[in-house]
Amino acid sequence: MYSEIVMDHFTNPRNVGEIENASGMGEVGNVKCGDIMRIYLKINNDEIIEDIKFKTFGCGSAVAASSIATEMVMGKSVKEALQLTNKQVVDALGGLPPVKIHCSVLAEQALKAAIYDYAQKTNKYYEELEGFDPDAEDDHHDLVEEIGEF
Amino acid sequence: MRQVYMDYSATTPVKKEVLESMLPYFSEKFGNASSIYSTGREAKQALEGARASIANQLNCKPEELFFTSGGSEADNWAIKGIAQARKAKGNHIITSKIEHHAVLHACEALEKEGFIVTYLDVDEKGLVDPSAVEAAITDQTILISIMYINNEIGTVEPIAEIGQIASKHKIIFHTDAVQALGNLAIDLAELPVDLMTFSAHKIYGPKGVGALYVRKGVRLPNLIDGGAQERRRRAGTENVAGIVGFAKAVELATEGLEDHVANLTSMRERMIEGLLETIPEIRISGDREKRHPGNVHVCFKYIEGESILLSLDMMGIAGSSGSACTSGSLDPSHVLMAIGLGHDIAHGSLRLTLGDFTTQEDVDYVLEQLPPIIDRLRKMSPLYEQAKGAQ
Numbered sequence: 001m002y003s004e005i006v007m008d009h010f011t012n013p014r015n016v017g018e019i020e021n022a023s024g025m026g027e028v029g030n031v032k033c034g035d036i037m038r039i040y041l042k043i044n045n046d047e048i049i050e051d052i053k054f055k056t057f058g059c060g061s062a063v064a065a066s067s068i069a070t071e072m073v074m075g076k077s078v079k080e081a082l083q084l085t086n087k088q089v090v091d092a093l094g095g096l097p098p099v100k101i102h103c104s105v106l107a108e109q110a111l112k113a114a115i116y117d118y119a120q121k122t123n124k125y126y127e128e129l130e131g132f133d134p135d136a137e138d139d140h141h142d143l144v145e146e147i148g149e150f
Numbered sequence: 151m152r153q154v155y156m157d158y159s160a161t162t163p164v165k166k167e168v169l170e171s172m173l174p175y176f177s178e179k180f181g182n183a184s185s186i187y188s189t190g191r192e193a194k195q196a197l198e199g200a201r202a203s204i205a206n207q208l209n210c211k212p213e214e215l216f217f218t219s220g221g222s223e224a225d226n227w228a229i230k231g232i233a234q235a236r237k238a239k240g241n242h243i244i245t246s247k248i249e250h251h252a253v254l255h256a257c258e259a260l261e262k263e264g265f266i267v268t269y270l271d272v273d274e275k276g277l278v279d280p281s282a283v284e285a286a287i288t289d290q291t292i293l294i295s296i297m298y299i300n301n302e303i304g305t306v307e308p309i310a311e312i313g314q315i316a317s318k319h320k321i322i323f324h325t326d327a328v329q330a331l332g333n334l335a336i337d338l339a340e341l342p343v344d345l346m347t348f349s350a351h352k353i354y355g356p357k358g359v360g361a362l363y364v365r366k367g368v369r370l371p372n373l374i375d376g377g378a379q380e381r382r383r384r385a386g387t388e389n390v391a392g393i394v395g396f397a398k399a400v401e402l403a404t405e406g407l408e409d410h411v412a413n414l415t416s417m418r419e420r421m422i423e424g425l426l427e428t429i430p431e432i433r434i435s436g437d438r439e440k441r442h443p444g445n446v447h448v449c450f451k452y453i454e455g456e457s458i459l460l461s462l463d464m465m466g467i468a469g470s471s472g473s474a475c476t477s478g479s480l481d482p483s484h485v486l487m488a489i490g491l492g493h494d495i496a497h498g499s500l501r502l503t504l505g506d507f508t509t510q511e512d513v514d515y516v517l518e519q520l521p522p523i524i525d526r527l528r529k530m531s532p533l534y535e536q537a538k539g540a541q
Contacts, residue, residue: 055532059456
């Protein structure tokens with residue numbers, strides 16, 4: 001049911017952990033739906049992601065999506081990281097079953113929420129975060145329903 | 151790598167003796183049981199022999215047993231059939247919140263047709279309270295359906311008491327005994343039950359075969375119209391090999407019942423005690439005494455069930471979970487919700503069910519493999535981090 005890449009990231013997740021005094025921290029999901037993702041960022045003065053860590057409560061694909069997303073943005077600029085889409089996460093994982101697409105959405109959202117936190121703390125503005133609400137409830141599941149139909 | 155199958159409540163391997171009993175009925179004695187020539191008669195004999203044998207083990211009459219394609223079909227037939235047959239008498243059905251989906255969804259289908267269904271609560275161990283059954287009865291109640299043993303948390307329901315209440319009020323009583331057959335003694339002459347559902351593949355028989363027991367005198371409409379098979383109630387050429395295998399499986403289960411229960415109960419307790427000793431912050435679900443002999447159901451705080459299953463699978467261990475991710479929906483299993491577990495606890499559920507081919511070494515292997523898996527997943531969990539930080 002899962003690709004080898006998913007299983008690899010689930011078995012040997014990259015960048016698990018926390019960052020003390022993180023530049024930004026974001027958490028999305030809730031216990032009710034069974035997935036929570038938290039991402040910590042360390043961003044330097046040139047707005048480059050120097051370090052990134054995650055903690056995830058959820059299924060195999062939620063762990064794998066968090067893991068690969070952290071790899072995909074490590075060393076990138078904040079601007080570049082904001083371009084990351086859930087589809088890129090799915091593709092990088094070699095695909096996810098339809099009912100698990102929401103895990104990739106969570107990874108994208110968790111990263112955005114962490115950058116949002118950084119932007120708030122440092123008084124920075126990113127047009128990519130326009131309209132982004134880190135506390136939005138369960139948006140990713142509506143998307144899942146739609147995708148799940150196919 | 152060691153392979154440990156611990157999902158016997160999902161399905162069981164077909165026992166060698168069962169398979170052997172079935173084999174002649176595929177290519178040699180392949181006749182249609184309705185034909186009058188000798189191969190047909192052979193098939194008919196095998197079919198009726200199987201029916202008589204199962205009836206004998208369960209202490210009922212052969213003509214009270216109707217073979218079906220399995221448990222779900224028998225549940226649907228019982229519930230929808232009784233509703234249909236007795237709708238002039240009333241439109242109210244009583245069941246519980248922890249039934250198998252074959253019962254719950256059949257009841258939901260009937261609600262769309264105007265029937266009223268009461269879904270009784272259960273206590274924190276999953277027990278239905280017989281007095282709550284009685285309190286729910288109205289002058290419109292035509293059917294009560296309460297399962298014998300819950301498939302998820304293994305709780306054994308007070309079927310005899312509920313049956314007496316149903317009988318006192320002249321209400322038909324159905325019980326899904328799919329998990330009970332082979333795990334406790336069933337005496338249909340003693341039990342006040344009108345309809346009972348059975349399945350072969352949970353007791354080391356083949357998949358695709360089950361039966362519905364219908365007490366003599368209970369009127370039930372035909373399930374499939376057609377030929378005269380199953381006394382015209384369920385037409386269609388019989389699955390002779392499957393039914394022969396089913397009968398063999400019931401025979402073996404009855405013969406070996408005492409050993410089976412003693413052996414499984416001892417391994418189950420060893421497993422539960424071992425888990426409680428080695429892993430902190432866990433919760434055993436269900437009743438510790440009134441319990442399926444092979445059922446171990448445990449919830450691990452802070453982590454999610456599918457992650458546990460995947461990790462166990464990598465170590466060759468097969469189990470199941472009631473988490474949302476494994477149920478294919480967004481909610482954890484209805485059974486875990488009904489016993490009052492919070493979403494955070496229910497998502498971290500693991501069901502390991504032991505059976506006749508489980509060994510002490512298998513139990514030890516799981517007890518050795520599971521703690522580091524739980525530890526690894528907890529270290530990855532933001533909930534664990536939060537809880538530990540708060541302490």
